Amino acid sequence: MRRHWPIITILILAVTAIYGQILGHDFVWIDDRPYITNNPMVMRGLHGEGILWAFTSMAQANWHPLTWISHMLDVTLWGSWAGGHHLGNVVLHALNSMLVFLVFRFLTAGAADGENGPGGQHQDDPGGTRRFAVAFADQASEAHAAPRDVRTLSLEPPTPIPDSPWTAFFVAALFAVHPMHVESVAWAAERKDVLCAFFFLLALGAYGRFVRDRYEAGQSGLALGGSRQAAHRPDVAAPSDCPAPRTHNRWYLLTLLSFTLALLAKPMAVTLPLVLLLLDWWPLNRFRICGQSPLTTFREASRCRSGAQATVRRSYAAVLVEKLPFFALSAVSCVVTALAQRGAMAPIEHIGVVHRLANALVSYGAYLRKLFWPIGLCFDYPYRAQIWFWHLLLSVALLATWTVLAVRVRQRHPYVLFGWLWYGGMMVPVIGLVQVGHAAMADRYAYLPFLGLYVAFVWGVRHVLRTPFRRRLGAVAAAGVLSVYGSVAHHQAAFWRNTITLYERTLNLTGPSEMALVALGGVLGEHNRLDEALARLQEALRIGPNIAETETYLALTLSKMQRFEEATQHARASLKLKSDYVSAYGALGEALFQLGRADEAVAAYEEGLAKAPGTTYLLYNIGKVAEAAGRFDQAVAAYRKALAQDPRNWLQRVVLADALIKAGRLNDGRAELDRAVADRPITGQSRTIMANAYSSLAEAFESENSTNGAWAALQAAMAIDPGALEPRRDWLLLLSRRGDERAASVANDLYKDLKHKDFSVVEVGNDVAWILSTHPKASMRNKEQAVELAEGVAGQSRYRDPTVLDTLAAAYAASGQFTIATNIAARALHLATAHGDSVLAQAVHDRLEGYMAGRSYYDISLVGESP
Numbered sequence: 001m002r003r004h005w006p007i008i009t010i011l012i013l014a015v016t017a018i019y020g021q022i023l024g025h026d027f028v029w030i031d032d033r034p035y036i037t038n039n040p041m042v043m044r045g046l047h048g049e050g051i052l053w054a055f056t057s058m059a060q061a062n063w064h065p066l067t068w069i070s071h072m073l074d075v076t077l078w079g080s081w082a083g084g085h086h087l088g089n090v091v092l093h094a095l096n097s098m099l100v101f102l103v104f105r106f107l108t109a110g111a112a113d114g115e116n117g118p119g120g121q122h123q124d125d126p127g128g129t130r131r132f133a134v135a136f137a138d139q140a141s142e143a144h145a146a147p148r149d150v151r152t153l154s155l156e157p158p159t160p161i162p163d164s165p166w167t168a169f170f171v172a173a174l175f176a177v178h179p180m181h182v183e184s185v186a187w188a189a190e191r192k193d194v195l196c197a198f199f200f201l202l203a204l205g206a207y208g209r210f211v212r213d214r215y216e217a218g219q220s221g222l223a224l225g226g227s228r229q230a231a232h233r234p235d236v237a238a239p240s241d242c243p244a245p246r247t248h249n250r251w252y253l254l255t256l257l258s259f260t261l262a263l264l265a266k267p268m269a270v271t272l273p274l275v276l277l278l279l280d281w282w283p284l285n286r287f288r289i290c291g292q293s294p295l296t297t298f299r300e301a302s303r304c305r306s307g308a309q310a311t312v313r314r315s316y317a318a319v320l321v322e323k324l325p326f327f328a329l330s331a332v333s334c335v336v337t338a339l340a341q342r343g344a345m346a347p348i349e350h351i352g353v354v355h356r357l358a359n360a361l362v363s364y365g366a367y368l369r370k371l372f373w374p375i376g377l378c379f380d381y382p383y384r385a386q387i388w389f390w391h392l393l394l395s396v397a398l399l400a401t402w403t404v405l406a407v408r409v410r411q412r413h414p415y416v417l418f419g420w421l422w423y424g425g426m427m428v429p430v431i432g433l434v435q436v437g438h439a440a441m442a443d444r445y446a447y448l449p450f451l452g453l454y455v456a457f458v459w460g461v462r463h464v465l466r467t468p469f470r471r472r473l474g475a476v477a478a479a480g481v482l483s484v485y486g487s488v489a490h491h492q493a494a495f496w497r498n499t500i501t502l503y504e505r506t507l508n509l510t511g512p513s514e515m516a517l518v519a520l521g522g523v524l525g526e527h528n529r530l531d532e533a534l535a536r537l538q539e540a541l542r543i544g545p546n547i548a549e550t551e552t553y554l555a556l557t558l559s560k561m562q563r564f565e566e567a568t569q570h571a572r573a574s575l576k577l578k579s580d581y582v583s584a585y586g587a588l589g590e591a592l593f594q595l596g597r598a599d600e601a602v603a604a605y606e607e608g609l610a611k612a613p614g615t616t617y618l619l620y621n622i623g624k625v626a627e628a629a630g631r632f633d634q635a636v637a638a639y640r641k642a643l644a645q646d647p648r649n650w651l652q653r654v655v656l657a658d659a660l661i662k663a664g665r666l667n668d669g670r671a672e673l674d675r676a677v678a679d680r681p682i683t684g685q686s687r688t689i690m691a692n693a694y695s696s697l698a699e700a701f702e703s704e705n706s707t708n709g710a711w712a713a714l715q716a717a718m719a720i721d722p723g724a725l726e727p728r729r730d731w732l733l734l735l736s737r738r739g740d741e742r743a744a745s746v747a748n749d750l751y752k753d754l755k756h757k758d759f760s761v762v763e764v765g766n767d768v769a770w771i772l773s774t775h776p777k778a779s780m781r782n783k784e785q786a787v788e789l790a791e792g793v794a795g796q797s798r799y800r801d802p803t804v805l806d807t808l809a810a811a812y813a814a815s816g817q818f819t820i821a822t823n824i825a826a827r828a829l830h831l832a833t834a835h836g837d838s839v840l841a842q843a844v845h846d847r848l849e850g851y852m853a854g855r856s857y858y859d860i861s862l863v864g865e866s867p
Contacts, residue, residue: 004105007169008098014176014482015094018490022090022186023083029499029523030379031189034060036071037080040616040646045076047648058340066264067192085188092194093176093185099201100451101172105165107208108283108459167462170478174454177486179374181450183443186496193447196266200448203258207276210251211284256325263329267337268448271426273326278421280319282414287316358387360431363441365395367427368402370446371453374485377492378509379502380516383440415459422452499523514544518553525557533557548578555587559594567591582612589621598625616645620652623659632663650676650686654693661700666709669697677720691721695730702734710734725753725764732771736780736862744780747771751785759792766793766807773811774859783815802831806844813847813856821851 027037036042041053046069054068070088078084175181184193255276262269280286370377406417426449432440465474495505503520507513521536537554544550551574558567571588574581585608593601602625605618612618623638639656643649653676660669673693694717701709714734717727728750735743747768754765772786790804790811797804805828813821825848832841847857 004102004165007101007165007172010169011097011101011172011176012094014173014486015090015097018177018182018486019086019090019093019185019493021490022086022493022496025082025086025186025496026498027082027085027188028496028502029519031060031187035189036075036085039071040649042068042071043075043080044072044646044648046072061341062192062267063336063340064192064264064266066261067195067266070191070195070265082188085191086186089185089188089191089194092191092198093181096194096197096201097172097176099198099205100175101165101168103201103205103208104171104455105168106205107279108168108455166475167458170458170482171451171454173482174458174485175451177482177489178371178450178454179377179485179489179492180370180443180446182377182489182492182496183379184447186493187444190444192266193444196262196269197448199258199262199265200269200272203255203262203272204275204279206251206254206258207279208284210249210255211280211286213251252322256329259326260329263333267333268426268429268445270330270333270429273323273330274425275422276323276326277319278418278425282418286319355387356432358392359383359440361399362387362391362395363431364424364427365391365398366441367446367449368398368453370443371450374488376509377443378506379443380506380510380513381440381442382510382513382515413460413463416456419452419454419456419459422455423449426452500527512539512543514540514547514550517543518547518550521557522553525553525560528560530557530561534561546577548574548581548584551577552581552584552587555584555591559587559591562594564591564595568595580611582608582615582618584608585611586618586621589618589625593621593625593628598629601625614641614645616642616649616652619645620655623655627659627662632659635659636663636665651689654689657693658696661697666697666700666704666706669700670709670713673697673716677716687721688724691717691724691727693717694720695724695727698727698730698734707734707738723753725750725761729764729767732768733862736771736775739863747780747782748785751782751789754789755792759789759796762793762796762801762804765789765796766804769793769811770807770859771862773807773814774857775862776858776860777863780862781814783811786811787815799827800831802828802835802837802840802844805831806840806847809844809851810847810857813851818851818854822848825851 027033033039039059041050041057044050050072051065051069054065054072057063057065057068059068071085074085074088078087184190259269259272262272402420406420410417427445430442430445461474461478465471495501499519500523503516503523506516507520510516517536517540521533521540524530524533524536534554534557537550537557540547540550541554551570555567555569555571555574558564558570568588568591571584571591574584575588578584585604589601589604589608592598592604602622605622605625608618609615619638619642623635623642626632626638627635636656636659639652639659643652643656646652653672657669657672657676660666660672673690676693677690694713698710698713698717701707701713710730711734714727714731717724718731721727728746732743732746732750735746750764750768751772754761754768759765769786769790771780772782772789775781790808794801794804794808799805805824809821809825809828812818812824825844829841829844829848832838832844850857
């Protein structure tokens with residue numbers, strides 16, 4: 001493999017150039033949420049309970065435990081950073097591209113069309129690693145051959161084509177850069193595609209090694225009995241009847257293991273046994289007799305030598321027998337998948353058999369068109385309610401023509417039939433004969449099936465380019481094709497930046513689609529683009545009335561627009577259409593809560609919980625309603641139930657801690673915050689949230705005159721986020737009241753940080769300016785900093801906040817500018833009175849009298865005693 005590193009490097013660089021951009025992409029709305037961001041079991045990361053759940057859950061109408069585990073591993077490594085999850089897909093696609101090259105280089109090395117199997121030893125293969133696919137009868141025929149007429153048994157052999165690794169490279173390059181594979185790589189939830197393909201390709205490589213080792217031992221097929229001596233007597237036993245040393249069977253077991261892992265990633269791998277049979281035919285050529293081309297018939301074999309018919313039968317039988325464990329695994333996977341998808345399958349009475357067959361034929365043709373002309377690719381291809389007859393006729397004609405051509409040239413060019421059967425067979429599970437969901441077809445379904453077509457196309461071109469000049473010309477053309485495909489793929493990947501760009505692209509290509517409109521409306525609503533969201537959802541309702549999802553997202557959007565009565569109507573309409581739709585109960589409860597009908601809101605949430613016990617956000621909403629009503633113990637109980645569903649949800653634990661603090665259970669609140677810190681890596685947004693939570697806890701301790709508790713909470717807050725301003729402000733107040741000499745230094749540092757932020761943090765800046773202006777101890781006051789800070793904060797509030805103006809007046813008074821202080825205080829008094837804040841108005845009035853008398857103001861509460 002070492003000599004192939006330049007080729008492997010080119011493949012990796014190509015994948016990086018196309019897909020490196022997706023590390024900056026977000027998750028998308030469809031599937032990424034239930035698979036990752038809204039899946040509490042996945043968001044807990046990799047853990048024992050999650051692994052057990054992965055093997056027992058049929059969530060999302062699938063049973064693919066290995067895929068769930070890979071998502072959990074991503075969360076453990078990257079948390080909720082979408083780029084980390086995308087990185088996993090990019091790495092797997094790069095590995096798959098590398099495996100395509102290595103596997104097909106290994107399997108097809110030396111295969112020159114139909115006559116020369118991959119058994120010749122070449123100058124660039126002194127070790128003879130490609131001798132593994134010559135049929136045993138070819139090895140034995142020289143010693144035991146019966147008279148035969150070669151001219152009647154085989155076609156005229158084609159001119160041998162020089163062996164080159166570039167054939168396998170172009171197959172791998174097409175796989176790496178083809179735009180049809182963007183969906184499988186750029187969509188985080190499609191991890192199952194790239195993960196399944198990884199183990200699928202490993203299985204092919206292990207199988208090739210298994211066959212090679214058996215042929216090097218002078219055998220073919222699985223060890224089923226017989227003797228080694230019989231292997232050299234073709235008139236006694238077929239070569240495939242002979243046992244091999246047990247050490248060779250490890251590759252068979254590795255193939256079986258890889259196949260199992262592929263099925264655990266995605267059930268589409270069920271077609272692998274048929275693919276292995278295809279490999280047996282070409283390029284491994286395990287069905288050859290006396291040098292005859294593949295697909296030897298019994299009649300032709302009888303003209304080769306006596307007993308050859310039995311040899312052919314036994315050869316076929318042994319190769320089939322060794323596939324029985326694979327077919328058994330496929331059957332089990334099909335049953336499990338049928339059970340998992342029974343709720344998502346479209347009934348026959350909804351989509352008839354004839355319509356499904358017509359859609360399948362048209363889809364086969366559409367995929368072929370996208371193979372050569374990958375333009376207009378999008379996420380959603382809605383199921384065709386009507387299929388134009390001429391579409392069907394063209395597809396049938398195209399499929400029939402390719403099938404006839406592939407069969408007719410199978411002797412001289414077996415790779416054509418090989419690629420055609422690979423594509424057609426691997427597409428069967430996803431072509432729509434068993435309709436799951438609403439899509440007629442999907443780009444992601446072509447990830448592995450197109451590989452057979454790449455082989456057929458590249459080998460066909462290889463056959464045409466038989467002279468040095470043609471090969472050079474072909475290399476230039478191939479580089480151009482790959483560059484164009486790569487550019488289109490890079491452009492296509494950009495549409496997966498976020499849900500809005502993805503669905504806007506889809507609507508532009510497919511026209512109005514109910515599913516796309518609902519998804520786009522929902523995500524626009526989340527981004528508070530409410531008018532746009534409402535327009536999209538109303539259009540979806542017009543196109544597809546009586547859809548529960550549309551009604552639910554209309555209810556959620558209308559709630560955000562403060563149109564709560566309309567929201568309740570749409571939520572109830574959704575529940576009439578789909579009585580077990582949990583999201584509709586959430587939307588109804590939210591609208592009722594905002595209308596002040598708290599009891600009805602709780603009843604709606606509880607009814608949703610009866611339909612789906614343990615739904616986290618419904619429990620959370622019950623707690624929110626109870627907390628708003630001041631029933632903190634009830635809120636705590638609801639939050640604990642929600643947390644029990646997802647014990648590592650650090651944000652939910654912070655919410656619980658806040659409710660405990662409001663309930664007066666400060667030590668319990670501190671314990672929950674400590675657990676949240678232990679469960680969550682302190683990065684990004686979580687750092688600020690947790691620091692502020694500890695700061696709130698400190699304020700609660702201080703209100704109960706528990707200085708030590710406040711002290712400890714503030715120390716924890718600043719340990720989490722040393723740069724957070726709110727905890728440091730509270731720390732300053734606490735140090736000031738304790739008479740700690742560090743207070744002056746903390747105040748100076750806060751002034752510098754606030755000045756660096758252009759005094760944009762108004763509340764903290766106002767508090768610090770007040771301390772610098774009114775502290776009873778002269779060592780804590782700084783009139784220059786106080787005036788500058790107070791002016792900056794007042795400017796941020798446009799001189800309209802009476803509290804900020806009160807601080808500004810105190811700062812000018814501290815600096816001896818009493819006339820300015822008097823004017824500003826009068827303005828603050830007027831605004832406080834206008835706002836109806838009588839307490840502040842009285843305090844400002846008292847201070848104003850002092851300024852008019854030439855006295856500064858000192859706040860004795862800052863030290864807890866008179867100066």
